[in-house]
Amino acid sequence: MSRRLGTRMLESAVHELFDSRAESRIYLFLLRHEGALGEEVIRGTRLHPSTVRELLSRMYEARVVARRKLKTDSIGKNPYLYSAVPPLVLLRRRAKILERRLNLVAAYGSRQDPGVPCVRIWIQEEAAE
Numbered sequence: 001m002s003r004r005l006g007t008r009m010l011e012s013a014v015h016e017l018f019d020s021r022a023e024s025r026i027y028l029f030l031l032r033h034e035g036a037l038g039e040e041v042i043r044g045t046r047l048h049p050s051t052v053r054e055l056l057s058r059m060y061e062a063r064v065v066a067r068r069k070l071k072t073d074s075i076g077k078n079p080y081l082y083s084a085v086p087p088l089v090l091l092r093r094r095a096k097i098l099e100r101r102l103n104l105v106a107a108y109g110s111r112q113d114p115g116v117p118c119v120r121i122w123i124q125e126e127a128a129e
Contacts, residue, residue: 011028014027014028017091022047022055023055023059023064025047026047026056027064027065029044029045030082030084031084034084035083036082037079037081037082038080038082039079041056056082060082063093064084064090065083066082066083066084066085067082067083068080068081069081098123099123103121106118106120106121
């Protein structure tokens with residue numbers, strides 16, 4: 001498999017975890033460039049500056065990215081250094097959300113057909129060997 005094809009497959013898979021392509025582009029950029037300033041994210045993703053700033057703020061509130069304030073000697077606001085949460089942390093959170101949604105649908109289905117027992121759906125992580 002070529003590197004470009006692998007990159008596209010990764011980008012497509014990551015996009016499934018986010019509400020927008022812009023969020024997935026920001027997340028992937030931060031995975032590849034651990035510790036980036038907002039301006040670097042803007043240049044690296046080629047997204048509109050206001051879009052990047054708004055999404056970084058939203059993604060921070062959703063705990064998808066971490067940030068820490070840098071101390072500078074210049075006048076003005078001190079910038080944030082952003083980094084992506086580890087992919088496994090993100091996947092575990094998404095799995096829990098998916099479990100809740102699937103179980104809600106399963107519970108609704110058993111109410112519609114009382115003869116069918118309710119099922120419980122869970123996503124199990126394989127143990128590392």
